[in-house]
Amino acid sequence: MCTYLTEKITVAGSGKGTASWFSLTDATVYLDHPQHAPAEHTLNIDFLNPAQGPSARVAVELTAESARALAQAIEATLESAPPGLV
C-alpha cells in the first residue's frame, strides 16, 4: 500500500513555495512512495499552510538515511547555539 504512519505538527515560520514565500502553520512527516525521488519509499515532509490552499506546500522526499542525518543536523545545530539565541 502507499501510505503509512503520518505525524502532524503545528509549526511557525515561513517556507518558499512555487509562487513566493508564505507563512507556515502545519507540517506532516510520513513514510510513503515518493512523487519524484528515485526510491521505493522515502521519508516525506510537507510544510503547509492549509488556509492558503493545497499549493501552499513545500515538499521534500528524503531517503531514510538522509532524513536521519537531517534530524541529527537540526538537533546538533540547535544544541550548539549560544545561550539565549534560541
Place this chain on the structure above:
Amino acid sequence: MNDALIAETISITGHGGEEIEAYLARPIGREPFGGVVVIHHMPGYDGGTKEITRRFAAHGYAALMPNLYHRDAPGASPDDAAATARAKGGVPDERLVGDVGGAADHLRALEGSNGKVGVIGYCSGGRQSFLAAVSLPFDAAVDCYGAFVVGTPPEGMPLKVGPIVHLAPNLSCPLLGLFGADDQYPSPDQVAELDKALTEAGKPHEFHSYEGAGHAFFATERPSYRPEAATDGWQKIWDFFGRYLTA
C-alpha cells in the same frame, strides 16, 4: 496498425451531480470501440496515469480517467492535490463509486461506443476498481495490486478505508487481478483470500502473481518497475479486455 488517438481534458458529471475534471483519450477512425475507466493511483491524476490512459486509446479503447481529487484541490498540481487528499484520509468510497459511474456513463454515451465499458485501477485504484465493479454494472474489471480489498490499514495510517471482500457476491463482471508476489499490501495471503471469496461466490476471475515483483510494478517512472511483469501484465490486460469489451 492505426494507433491514432486524441487526448484532452474534459469535464464530466460525477458523484452527486457535481462536475469534475477528467482526462479522455479515444481512438480516431476505429469505431465502434469499447470504453475503459482508468482509476489513478494514490499519487493522483498524474502524468504517468495519463500516459496509461493514452495507451488504452492507442490500443483502440476510449479511456477516461476522472480526477478523484478534483474536489479536494481544484486546479492544484497533482502532487499537491494528492497530499491534500491523503491528509483527508483518501477518497470516500461513496464518492468514488459516483465518480467512476459518471465516467462509465460518459464513455457509453460517446459517439462510436459499442456500449461496453471496463474499469481498471492501480494501487489504491486497484481496490477502487473492485469497489466499482461490485457497485456498478461493468463488462470487465482489472485490479492491479489493490490493497485493503482484504484486510484493514494498520494502526496509524491516515487512510480511512475498510475491507470490501464481503461484497464479492455482487461483482457485476469478470475480474482480472495482477499482483506482485513480493507485495505486502496486498500480501499473497490476502490475494488468496480474495481469490477464494470469488470462487465461492461463483464469480469468473483470473489472478496472476508475478515472482520478483512487488507493489507498483507497472509504474515505469519508479524503481518498483519490473519490465517482465509489466510486459506480461499488459498482454493479460489486452487479452482480457479483448474478450469482454470488443464486438
